[in-house]
Amino acid sequence: MNSALVSPANHAVAQSASVMDVGDGFLLPVLLKIAFVLGLFFVVPLVGGYMEHKVMGRMQHRRGPVEAGPFGSLQLVADGIKFIQKEDTIPRAADKWVFAAAPGVALVPAMLIFLVLPFGPGVFAVDLELGLLYALAITSVSVLGVLMGGWASANKFSLFGGLRAGAQLIAYELPLIIVAITVAVQAGTLSLVGIVEAQSTFMLAGTDINLWYVFPQFVGFGIFFVAAMAELSRPPFDMPIGDSELVFGYMTEYSGIKFAMFLLTEYGGMITMSALMVVLYLGGWQLLPGVPLPGCDGAGGLFDCGFLGTVLGVAVTMGKILALVFVMVWARVAYPRLREDQLQRISWLVLVPLSLLNLAVVTVFKVVF
Amino acid sequence: MATTALPGTGLLKGLGVTIKHLFKRPSTLMYPHERSDLAPRTRGVIALMDENCTVCMLCSRECPDWFIYIESHKETVPPAKEGGRARTRNVLDRFAIDFSLCMYCGICVEVCPFDALWWSPEFEYSEYSMDGLLHEMDKLREWADTVPAPPPLEEGALMPAEVADAIAKAEKDRELEAAKQEEAVQAKAAPEEAAGPKQGKAATKDFEVKAGEIDQETFDKLIAEGKSERIARSKAKAAYVKKEKARMRAEAEAAEAAAPAAPAPKPAEIHVEAGQIDQETFDKLIAEGKPERMARAKAKAAYVKKEKARLRAEAEAAEPAAATGSTEATEAATATEPAAVDAPAEAAEPAEPAKKLSDMHVEGTGEIDQEVFDKLIAEGKSERIARSKAKAAWIKKRKQQMLDEEGGA
Amino acid sequence: MGLMDQVELPQPVKYVFNWGRKYSLWCFNFGLACCAIEFIAASTSRHDFIRHGVIPFAHGPRQADLLVVSGTLTDKMAPAVKRLYEEMAEPKYVISFGSCANCGGPYWDSYSVTKGVDQIIPVDVYVPGCPPRPEALLDGIIALQHRIQNESLKDRIAGRRLDPVTLGADAPLALEGSSS
Numbered sequence: 027m028n029s030a031l032v033s034p035a036n037h038a039v040a041q042s043a044s045v046m047d048v049g050d051g052f053l054l055p056v057l058l059k060i061a062f063v064l065g066l067f068f069v070v071p072l073v074g075g076y077m078e079h080k081v082m083g084r085m086q087h088r089r090g091p092v093e094a095g096p097f098g099s100l101q102l103v104a105d106g107i108k109f110i111q112k113e114d115t116i117p118r119a120a121d122k123w124v125f126a127a128a129p130g131v132a133l134v135p136a137m138l139i140f141l142v143l144p145f146g147p148g149v150f151a152v153d154l155e156l157g158l159l160y161a162l163a164i165t166s167v168s169v170l171g172v173l174m175g176g177w178a179s180a181n182k183f184s185l186f187g188g189l190r191a192g193a194q195l196i197a198y199e200l201p202l203i204i205v206a207i208t209v210a211v212q213a214g215t216l217s218l219v220g221i222v223e224a225q226s227t228f229m230l231a232g233t234d235i236n237l238w239y240v241f242p243q244f245v246g247f248g249i250f251f252v253a254a255m256a257e258l259s260r261p262p263f264d265m266p267i268g269d270s271e272l273v274f275g276y277m278t279e280y281s282g283i284k285f286a287m288f289l290l291t292e293y294g295g296m297i298t299m300s301a302l303m304v305v306l307y308l309g310g311w312q313l314l315p316g317v318p319l320p321g322c323d324g325a326g327g328l329f330d331c332g333f334l335g336t337v338l339g340v341a342v343t344m345g346k347i348l349a350l351v352f353v354m355v356w357a358r359v360a361y362p363r364l365r366e367d368q369l370q371r372i373s374w375l376v377l378v379p380l381s382l383l384n385l386a387v388v389t390v391f392k393v394v395f
Numbered sequence: 396m397a398t399t400a401l402p403g404t405g406l407l408k409g410l411g412v413t414i415k416h417l418f419k420r421p422s423t424l425m426y427p428h429e430r431s432d433l434a435p436r437t438r439g440v441i442a443l444m445d446e447n448c449t450v451c452m453l454c455s456r457e458c459p460d461w462f463i464y465i466e467s468h469k470e471t472v473p474p475a476k477e478g479g480r481a482r483t484r485n486v487l488d489r490f491a492i493d494f495s496l497c498m499y500c501g502i503c504v505e506v507c508p509f510d511a512l513w514w515s516p517e518f519e520y521s522e523y524s525m526d527g528l529l530h531e532m533d534k535l536r537e538w539a540d541t542v543p544a545p546p547p548l549e550e551g552a553l554m555p556a557e558v559a560d561a562i563a564k565a566e567k568d569r570e571l572e573a574a575k576q577e578e579a580v581q582a583k584a585a586p587e588e589a590a591g592p593k594q595g596k597a598a599t600k601d602f603e604v605k606a607g608e609i610d611q612e613t614f615d616k617l618i619a620e621g622k623s624e625r626i627a628r629s630k631a632k633a634a635y636v637k638k639e640k641a642r643m644r645a646e647a648e649a650a651e652a653a654a655p656a657a658p659a660p661k662p663a664e665i666h667v668e669a670g671q672i673d674q675e676t677f678d679k680l681i682a683e684g685k686p687e688r689m690a691r692a693k694a695k696a697a698y699v700k701k702e703k704a705r706l707r708a709e710a711e712a713a714e715p716a717a718a719t720g721s722t723e724a725t726e727a728a729t730a731t732e733p734a735a736v737d738a739p740a741e742a743a744e745p746a747e748p749a750k751k752l753s754d755m756h757v758e759g760t761g762e763i764d765q766e767v768f769d770k771l772i773a774e775g776k777s778e779r780i781a782r783s784k785a786k787a788a789w790i791k792k793r794k795q796q797m798l799d800e801e802g803g804a
Numbered sequence: 805m806g807l808m809d810q811v812e813l814p815q816p817v818k819y820v821f822n823w824g825r826k827y828s829l830w831c832f833n834f835g836l837a838c839c840a841i842e843f844i845a846a847s848t849s850r851h852d853f854i855r856h857g858v859i860p861f862a863h864g865p866r867q868a869d870l871l872v873v874s875g876t877l878t879d880k881m882a883p884a885v886k887r888l889y890e891e892m893a894e895p896k897y898v899i900s901f902g903s904c905a906n907c908g909g910p911y912w913d914s915y916s917v918t919k920g921v922d923q924i925i926p927v928d929v930y931v932p933g934c935p936p937r938p939e940a941l942l943d944g945i946i947a948l949q950h951r952i953q954n955e956s957l958k959d960r961i962a963g964r965r966l967d968p969v970t971l972g973a974d975a976p977l978a979l980e981g982s983s984s
Contacts, residue, residue, distance in 0.1 A: 079854070085413045087849035089423045094827035094857050104857055107824025108869065111957065113893035115866055267863065274863030281866040281893035360409040423852045426942045439937075460910055494932040495906040495920075521931045521944035523951065525907065525922060528932050 059151040063140045070344075071293035072102045074351045081352060085359040105286075112282030117180050120279065124178035129280065129287035132171025135164045136294040143301045144219050146311045146339035147319065157218035158210055161302060162203055165257065168291060169195040172266070175288070176276035187275025190366065191266035194256055197373035198263075202253035204381040205246040208388045209239055209306045218302075222310030236315045240307040242391075246384045247307045249377050251353075254299035256369070258292060260354055262361035265369055300350035301343070308346050311339035435543045437516035438499045442538035443490055444779075446786050447511035450485035454503035454512055462493035463503060492535060494520065495528040510779065513542040544777045558772050565773030569674070610635035673697035681775055764788040812958050819953075825869070825895060826952045827857035829945070832868035832892070834885055836875025839902035839935040843874045846938035856945055865891035870948070871925075872941075874901035876911060877918040889925040894961055897952070899944050900927045903934045910934070 076091075076099055083090025091098025116122055142157040144150040154160050169192060176188015210216050213224035225238050240247045256263040259275075267275035277288050304310060313319060319335040319342070364372070424431055433439070450467040466489035472482045504512045515538045522528050548554065554562070614631035618624065677694035768785035772778065813821065831853075833843050846853050847860040854860065862868035865888050873885060889898065900921050903909030907920035921927060928951060931944035 081417065083852070083854065084421060085417050087416060087419065087422045088852040089421050089425075089855055090852075091827075091857060092425070092855040098855070098857075101827065101857060104824045104827035105859075107821060108828035111821055111825060111895065112869075113895075115891075115893050269861070269863040274867065277867070278864050279866055285867055356410060356413060360413040361406070421852075422849050423855070424850060424939075425855070426851060426939050427946060431939070460912060494903075495930065496903060496909060496912055497932070498903055498910040498934040518933065518937050518940040519943040521929050521940065521947045523929060523947070525920070525927075525930060528906065528930060 059141075063137065063151055066140050066145070066297075067137045067294055068290075070297045070347075071290060072106075074296050074348070075102045075293050077348060077351060078355045078358075081355045082359055085356070109286035110283050112285075114282045114284065115279070117279050119180035121178040121180070124174050125279075126284070128171045128175035128178060129284040129291075130171070131174055132168045132291045133287045133294075135167040135171075136291045136298065138164050139298040139302075142218055143298065144222060144305060144310060145301070145343045147336050149336060149340050149343075150219065153217055153219045156216045158206060158216045158221070158306075161218070161298075162199075162206055165295075165298075166195070166199060168295070171291075172276050175280065179276070179279035181279050183273045184276050184278045187266045187272045187278065190272070191259060191276055194259070194263065194266060194369060197370055198253040198256040198377070201249050201373065201377035201381040202257060204378070204385055205243070205249045205253070206302075206306060208243060208246050208381070208385045211385070211392060212239060212243070212388055218305045222305055222312075225309045226312055238307060238309040238312075238315050241315075243307065243384065243388065245380060246388075247303070249381050249384070250303055250306070251350075252372075253377060254303065255354060255357065256373070258295040258299060260292075260296065261358040262363050263369060264363060265366050268363055296351055296354060297347060300347040300354070303350055304343060304346040311343045313338075313342055433516040435516075435546060436514055437518075438501060438514050439516040439518040440494070440514075440520065440538050441492055441497070441504060441535070442513045442515040442517075442542055443492075443532060443535035444511050444513065444539045444783055445487055445490060445532055445536055446783055447509045448487050448490065449509055449511075450487050451508065453506045453508065457502050457506045459500060459502065460496045460498060462496040464489065464491040464493070466490075487532070490532040490535060491529055493529045495525060513539060515539070515541045516543065517541050542779075545779070555778060557768070558778055561769035561772035564769055566678075610638060673701060677775060762786070762789050764792060810958070812956065818956070821957070822953050822955065825957075826949045829856075829858045829870040829897065829948075830862035830868050831858045831860050831870045831872060832862050832865060832888070833860070834871060834873045834875075834888065836873070836877055836881065837902075837904060839874035839905065839933075842933075842935040842938055843872055843901060843941060846941045851938040851942060853942060853945060856942065856949065858945055865889075866893055868892050869895070870897045870899065872899045872901050873905045873921045873927075874935075876904035876909070877921050878916050879918050880916070882918045882924050885921065886924045895957060897929075897948055898925055898927045899929045899931060899941070899948060901931045901941060901944070902936055903932065906930050906932065 079098070079101060080090040082088075091101035094101045094104045116125060139161050141151045142154050142160055144153070172191045172195075173188045176184045176186075176191065179185070209221060212228075213221045215221060215224060221239075226236065228237055228239065229235060230237050230241075259266050266272070267277060272278070277285060280288060309315060311319065319339050450465060452465055455461070455463040455465050465487070467485045467487050469483050470486050472484050474481050501514065504514055517538055520528075520530075553559075609628060609631035611631070613634040614627050617627035617630055622630075673694045676697035680693055763782060763785035765785070767788040768781050771781035771784055776784075812818075833840065835841075835843060845851060858870065865871075869892075871889060871892060877885060889896070898921070900906050904911060904917070905921045907922075908914070908917050911917035912919055918924065929944045929948045931940050933940050936944075
């Protein structure tokens with residue numbers, strides 16, 4: 027019976043090497059990692075955004091962008107080029123320094139999460155021992171930027187938007203963290219790479235069937251998904267920027283590059299939240315439960331996969347991430363925006379109790395078996 | 396909430412609807428690359444056929460926004476006959492419509508007594524500056540070329556008297572000509588053997604399937620079976636056409652069997668029109684109620700086919716002719732030439748003194764060149780186009796006349 | 805950004821920058837009358853102007869690049885349009901959609917109607933029609949994109965500085981020098 031549960035013993039804590047740790051020098055790996063994080067942060071959200079345009083279009087019987095680039099694929103690039111040319115408006119009554127700093131405060135944490143996210147066997151910048159904690163902690167910093175922006179704009183809609191965002195993020199951070207902790211409890215580690223590895227060795231009690239955590243913790247997965255959408259203010263949880271009520275919420279007064287930074291935060295957030303879900307519930311870069319990548323050597327060896335295995339691992343991870351982004355877009359198209367009170371009720375009266383129950387059940391199982 | 400459905404099924408249903416639409420074909424019209432079929436009377440832009448305009452100012456006065464600008468001057472027209480009275484006439488100098496003010500009510504188009512204003516479905520005339528929206532006569536005239544042909548007349552409707560006359564006249568001319576040619580051919584029946592196998596084609600002429608005729612037998616049977624009248628009628632029509640065709644084929648075969656006795660192909664049938672279409676086929680198709688475009692295309696194809704057949708027949712005829720040293724075959728072949736030549740000649744009549752013609756001034760008085768009009772109508776052109784071309788032809792002729800008079804003086 | 809309107813950029817950079825502006829026209833619809841319905845039709849799946857990079861319905865004026873004034877502009881509403889235009893960030897473009905917005909249209913002699921939106925804000929493209937077809941708006945947008953691709957941002961903004969229409973009554977009159 028005991029074999030059913032994973033012990034983190036076979037995971038050498040904080041020892042997993044990144045593929046970017048090349049050579050003995052200090053500078054080269056660091057530069058490589060910076061390039062890796064920046065590259066991911068500026069490219070993958072564009073892919074997500076393009077997918078949103080196209081999927082949303084097709085779901086609404088439209089075609090989405092067509093003219094800008096082949097099949098409209100450069101639409102978001104055009105948007106970016108436009109944004110850097112836009113005039114940077116700052117309201118006269120605004121708290122100028124706070125107003126200017128807010129997009130950065132929102133953007134940088136969203137970028138920093140990419141540091142710990144594993145995108146394939148060895149394809150990550152750092153494998154922090156407290157990776158999950160780090161990721162969750164740094165997500166919460168983004169809300170600070172939102173609040174700052176809402177406050178500093180000297181606009182009542184911005185202020186309302188900022189406060190709504192604050193209330194929403196606090197309400198949904200709680201269930202999000204509880205279900206994430208539940209995964210950590212089951213995996214026995216807070217390292218994101220460790221959690222992926224733990225999933226590769228997690229067996230259904232009494233059998234030899236390998237399972238990802240999404241199966242025992244489907245409730246947790248659902249809660250995480252809903253809470254992540256709310257966290258990102260994605261429709262149908264976009265009350266902080268609800269345009270029929272609050273113009274554009276905390277972004278009302280932002281234009282040009284600062285606005286683009288807020289937008290990038292949102293799209294980057296979509297990617298990071300999806301990546302977290304892939305890591306926590308969907309087995310990271312594993313093709314199927316119990317099916318290691320070609321080139322990876324058998325038990326536990328998820329890090330030495332050779333070139334082909336690594337590339338395939340990245341592809342699998344990206345595929346899963348984009349699939350989750352697709353579901354987010356899907357939900358956006360299908361559902362109307364919630365009311366503010368409905369939003370709070372769902373969180374406090376449904377998601378928080380459910381996530382606590384989930385935690386209790388998983389803990390009990392973990393102890394019993 | 397009173398239903399027994401599980402909570403959340405509504406949410407899933409919503410997702411189901413959107414995913415279903417993901418795999419459907421988008422209904423988007425890729426506008427600059429493809430265009431929608433606009434209704435023939437779309438109110439896109441107001442086009443002007445200035446040759447029809449008599450400067451009556453009705454449109455300008457009726458326009459609710461008063462944005463039609465018309466300028467004209469008076470001219471004296473010399474008497475048409477000796478001893479007549481000289482008349483004054485308004486000549487259009489400027490006709491401008493300010494589309495920034497237009498509300499596209501169409502009152503001007505409706506009120507125009509001489510069909511000078513038309514609705515064109517063009518809508519692409521956005522401008523970078525306001526004054527660009529004031530369009531002058533030349534632009535309005537360009538738009539007139541985009542006016543679609545009017546819808547065909549209802550079945551059984553009377554044709555306009557002029558059109559009917561023109562068609563009747565053309566028909567009569569053609570018959571006369573055909574009879575003349577037939578006589579000429581029967582006088583020298585030399586190359587008939589060579590053209591023998593082509594007899595079926597000539598035979599079909601006698602069995603034109605008239606539109607609207609039905610096979611009474613089939614009709615009665617279907618009605619008796621309790622089918623609706625509409626269905627019975629359409630099936631009976633089809634049956635009639637089928638029968639007729641079968642009959643024609645049988646006869647053609649019979650004619651082929653009796654090939655040596657059959658008359659030669661009438662040269663009139665190989666008559667070459669300016670438009671390079673087979674007039675007979677064209678007329679037949681028009682009579683059958685086919686749209687002009689289709690009729691024209693088919694007539695072209697028929698022309699090519701016939702032309703080929705003729706060339707082949709000629710080649711075949713030339714071989715024995717060369718052997719016997721007879722000139723008759725070539726004579727028969729050239730017999731078609733006069734008919735072919737005089738049509739273009741007619742069309743191109745006032746070509747040479749074009750340079751000087753432009754010096755002459757003749758104001759459009761609304762008179763038309765009846766001959767050209769009749770010819771165009773016979774060719775299946777719409778009345779509007781025929782009229783405008785006939786007017787132009789009249790003016791040209793008149794100029795020619797004046798030029799000649801001057802030259803004579 | 806402050807810099808783009810000061811210097812004339814080299815040709816390749818200008819091309820890329822103009823291309824970016826051309827295909828990213830976040831659109832703000834100032835719907836005032838029946839033309840607004842046709843505008844909305846242009847944004848729906850049948851015509852779908854996102855194809856051309858016109859992202860419909862920027863939430864607020866700060867994020868918008870393109871203002872489409874569609875409908876009858878009354879004197880009462882005119883200050884709102886002007887204010888909205890001034891709230892937009894440069895570079896900004898305006899399409900006047902329909903006869904009423906072009907110059908008052910059927911109401912050109914009304915006591916209460918502004919005789920064209922270009923009396924208060926500069927207009928880039930006039931789309932005629934009453935109301936114009938959705939395709940006519942697309943045609944106008946393509947015309948605007950053509951204009952953007954070939955323009956110089958510096959000249960555009962410099963021209964705007966001297967434009968008394970944009971700056972209101974207290975702006976120095978650009979034409980003062982030339983008239984004397």
